Amino acid sequence: MIPRIDFVYLFDVKNGNPNGDPDAGNLPRVDPETGHGLVTDVCLKRKVRNFVDLVKNGDSDAEAEGFRIYVREKAILNDQHSLAYKALDIDAKKRKSKGKDKAEEDRNLTKWMCQNFFDIRTFGAVMTTDVNCGQVRGPIQFAIAESVEPIVAQEHAVTRCAVTTEREAEKQEGGNRTMGRKFTVPYGLYRVHGFINPYLAAKTGFGEQDLNLFWKALEQMFESDRSSSRGEMSPQSLICFEHTDSLGNAPASKLFGRVRIERKESLEGLPARSFDDYKVLVDESELPEGITIDRKF
Amino acid sequence: MGRSPIAVRIWGDYACFTRPETKVERLSYDVITPSAARGILEAIYWKPQVRWVVERIHVYKPPRFTNLRRNEVASKASAANAKKAMNGTLKEPLALYVDEVRQQRAATILRDVEYIIEARFDLLDHSDPIAKHYNMFKRRAEKGQCFHRPYLGNREFPCDFEWVEGPIPESELAGERDLGLMLHDMVFTPVDKPKDADTVSGHTGEPLTARARFFDAQMRQGVIEVPPLAMADVGGHA
Numbered sequence: 001m002i003p004r005i006d007f008v009y010l011f012d013v014k015n016g017n018p019n020g021d022p023d024a025g026n027l028p029r030v031d032p033e034t035g036h037g038l039v040t041d042v043c044l045k046r047k048v049r050n051f052v053d054l055v056k057n058g059d060s061d062a063e064a065e066g067f068r069i070y071v072r073e074k075a076i077l078n079d080q081h082s083l084a085y086k087a088l089d090i091d092a093k094k095r096k097s098k099g100k101d102k103a104e105e106d107r108n109l110t111k112w113m114c115q116n117f118f119d120i121r122t123f124g125a126v127m128t129t130d131v132n133c134g135q136v137r138g139p140i141q142f143a144i145a146e147s148v149e150p151i152v153a154q155e156h157a158v159t160r161c162a163v164t165t166e167r168e169a170e171k172q173e174g175g176n177r178t179m180g181r182k183f184t185v186p187y188g189l190y191r192v193h194g195f196i197n198p199y200l201a202a203k204t205g206f207g208e209q210d211l212n213l214f215w216k217a218l219e220q221m222f223e224s225d226r227s228s229s230r231g232e233m234s235p236q237s238l239i240c241f242e243h244t245d246s247l248g249n250a251p252a253s254k255l256f257g258r259v260r261i262e263r264k265e266s267l268e269g270l271p272a273r274s275f276d277d278y279k280v281l282v283d284e285s286e287l288p289e290g291i292t293i294d295r296k297f
Numbered sequence: 298m299g300r301s302p303i304a305v306r307i308w309g310d311y312a313c314f315t316r317p318e319t320k321v322e323r324l325s326y327d328v329i330t331p332s333a334a335r336g337i338l339e340a341i342y343w344k345p346q347v348r349w350v351v352e353r354i355h356v357y358k359p360p361r362f363t364n365l366r367r368n369e370v371a372s373k374a375s376a377a378n379a380k381k382a383m384n385g386t387l388k389e390p391l392a393l394y395v396d397e398v399r400q401q402r403a404a405t406i407l408r409d410v411e412y413i414i415e416a417r418f419d420l421l422d423h424s425d426p427i428a429k430h431y432n433m434f435k436r437r438a439e440k441g442q443c444f445h446r447p448y449l450g451n452r453e454f455p456c457d458f459e460w461v462e463g464p465i466p467e468s469e470l471a472g473e474r475d476l477g478l479m480l481h482d483m484v485f486t487p488v489d490k491p492k493d494a495d496t497v498s499g500h501t502g503e504p505l506t507a508r509a510r511f512f513d514a515q516m517r518q519g520v521i522e523v524p525p526l527a528m529a530d531v532g533g534h535a
Contacts, residue, residue, distance in 0.1 A: 022401050023366040032363065033408075040367055041453040046395075070374060072392045103491075103502050109379055116391075120374075127374040134376055137445075141452050144311065195446040195455060251441025253457035 002139075002211050004243040005196040006252040008259045009218055009235070011145075012189045012275055016231015017153075019043045020183070028153045028185050035150030037188045041142035044192065046073075049119050051221040052213060056118070067213075070117040070125060110134050114204045121204045122214065139201035140214065145192035148261045149272060151185045158182055184231055187273045193256055198246045215296055236275050238296040239282055249290030258283040258293075301352045301415035302431060304465055305438055307337055308411040309456035311363075312449030313404055317480060317509065323404040325450065327360040327474075328516070331523045332482040333450055334414045340447035341458065342434040345500055346422040353415035354521040357468050360410075366403040370395055410449065413465055435460060468519025476514035482526055484508045 019039040020026035029038040049069050056067035113136070114121045120136055127134030158180045163169050169176055196211070215238070222233040241255040260281045267277050284293055307329075314326040314333050331351040338349045370393060381387035418434075420427055437443065438460040449456045485505040488494055494504030512524055 021366065022368065023364060023403060038365075040365070042367055042369075068391070070392055071370065072394055073396060103497060106376070109376055109383070112383055113374065113379055125374050127376050127379065134374070137452075141446055141448075141455060143455050144453060146310075193455070197445045199444055245442065247437060247442035247444065248440070249442075251457060251459065252446070252455075254441065 001246070002196065002198055002201050002206070002208060004198050004246055004248050006241045006243075006255055007194045007196070008237075008239045008256060009145075009192050009194060010189060010237040010261070010280065011192075011222065011233060011235045012187065013185055013230070014187055014232040014234075014274070015184045016233060017183050017185065017229050018188065018190065018233060020229070027183050028151065028188075030151065030153065031146070037147035037151035037185060037190065039145035039190055039192070041144055041192075044142055044145065045119075045123055047221040047225055048122075048214065048217045051217040051224055052118050054224050055216075056213075066116055067118045068116050069119050070113070071119055106134055110136060111205075118210065118213070121206045121210060124204070136204055137200050138204060139197045139199075139206050141195040141197070143193045145190045147188045147190050148278065149189070149263075151188045152271075153183050153185055156182050156184065182229065186271070189236065189261070189272065189275060189278055191261065193252075195252065219297060234275075235297065237280055239280075240294040240296060242292045242294055244290040244292075250288035254288075255291065300465060301417050303338075303416050303418075303434060304413055304461035305338065305341070305416075305458050306411070306413045306461050307447070307449075307456045307458045309449045309454055311406050311408050311454040312410045312456075313406040313454060314450045322402055323406070325362070325405060325407050326479055327407075327476050328356050328479075328514070328521065329354060329410070329412050329414075329449070330480045330482075331512075331526075332480055334412075334416070335482060337447040337449075337456065337458065338414065338416055338434075340445050341443045342430070342437050343444070344430065346420060346425060347418040347430050348421055349416055349418050350525070351414060351416045351523050353523060355413040355415070355465060355468055356470055356516060356519045356521065357411040357413070357466075358409060359470060361408055362405050363408045364403060364405055366401055368395070369400050369402050371398045371400045406454070407449075413461055415465065470516070470519035472518070474516040476516055476521070478511045479514040481510040481512040481523070484510055484526065 017026070017028045018037070019029050021029040029040070030036070031038055049071060050073060052067060053069040053072060057069065110127060113125065113127065119125075120138070122138050122140050124136040124138030127136070159177055160180065161177055163172065163176050163178055168178070201207070218238055219235050222235060225233070239259055243249045260283070262279050262281060263272065264277055264279055272278065282293060282295070287293065312325065312329070313323055314328070314330050315323045316326055331354070334351045334354060335349045338351075343349070372393065374393065378387055378391055382391040418427070418430060420430075438458065441459070443458075446455050447458060448454055485496070485498075485507055488504050488506050491504045493506065495507040496505050497503065498505055510526055514521055
């Protein structure tokens with residue numbers, strides 16, 4: 001059984017847009033009241049999925065056993081290989097089972113999905129079975145990431161030396177230049193809180209190996225997510241509070257309060273432009289009994 | 298006004314108690330619903346022998362909204378395809394392609410909320426004394442222990458909680474506010490035929506129907522009195 005863990009994950013962005021807001025013309029998400037930047041939980045989950053898909057399903061089928069990703073992006077698809085699922089001993093042709101058997105079958109189906117798909121085992125999923133028992137709650141829960149200080153989004157006007165259609169070219173009389181816009185955050189350090197629940201992990205079969213893969217994803221997922229809009233995104237710190245008691249040994253809020261991020265004194269008043277401008281303070285004094293701090297990086 | 302045996306303070310940065318009539322582009326109620334409050338209590342402690350009853354909700358911060366639009370998927374995982382894949386008869390790989398089934402959905406969510414939930418539990422099964430359940434809940438709440446992380450409507454909005462001892466602090470919210478008709482809770486009733494069921498009990502596998510109950514929510518000096526969930530059938534929830 002995996003332990004209960006509450007974690008603080010820090011990542012930063014340099015000259016990029018970590019998460020565009022579809023409501024604001026793809027500007028970086030900002031809390032309108034505080035000016036702090038936001039990155040949604042689903043944005044981070046997407047990156048975890050893509051990372052796992054890339055490392056597990058890229059090369060060989062054998063390795064991918066049980067590490068398929070259900071909610072996928074077409075862009076990173078690599079599925080020349082045929083399917084080789086380890087099927088349960090259920091005859092799928094005998095579909096007409098009813099009542100109790102049907103419920104049993106649905107449960108098996110859900111279990112099978114958990115066994116085969118890393119993202120369902122980790123984050124959960126809702127399946128369309130007749131009655132509502134195809135719902136899987138995953139053990140890992142992300143909150144919304146927020147930047148440590150207010151961010152300033154910069155708008156850049158960019159040009160391209162080509163046009164898409166003939167008509168555009170005619171209109172410009174051969175000038176063939178169009179303008180576009182892109183938004184970046186010069187620098188932003190983001191903090192997100194996460195929770196890992198041992199009870200739900202046991203239910204979905206999320207194990208030690210999955211957990212290690214998840215940590216690896218947090219450490220490396222930005223490396224495989226480079227694009228013109230993202231700029232340079234990097235993981236900066238992962239601080240895990242591990243509980244010996246599955247119910248928890250201390251309130252998560254108290255533990256999270258032990259992680260403070262401050263500006264370095266000499267740089268007070270200047271805009272932050274790198275992770276070096278901050279210091280991460282973890283108060284390890286008088287830890288509640290049963291809590292250990294593990295700084296993964 | 299007496300005080301319920303159990304009071305828990307909960308707070309968080311964001312919350313979304315979705316109104317059922319605006320669930321596509323989610324719009325939160327002004328305050329937490331009794332149903333969501335029950336969910337939070339159950340996240341800390343629940344046994345099939347007890348049923349939570351939320352009696353009063355204290356609101357400590359005026360409702361403030363913000364907007365969050367996200368790319369979401371439009372469909373659920375297909376059980377039929379999963380079955381085919383298990384059998385090896387599915388042609389294409391089993392997956393859901395997010396760029397093909399994409400929906401952009403806005404959510405109007407609450408921010409910076411703080412409540413105290415006053416509640417008690419009813420025993421459905423008298424094999425254990427109520428004090429046992431009470432003490433187990435109290436111990437957990439005092440230590441910050443929970444079965445799973447409680448959340449404010451949606452799982453991406455986790456909340457913190459603490460046990461409240463003694464008198465309930467007064468809210469600074471003055472005056473009366475009519476919050477309108479609000480979801481009280483779902484009532485789950487066992488049915489004989491599985492085809493009539495809306496859901497099944499997660500514990501017994503028993504088929505159940507689910508019916509929504511509403512109440513007229515009035516906030517006075519920051520306090521909402523939650524009327525008893527008038528139950529025709531004391532089948533309890535799953």
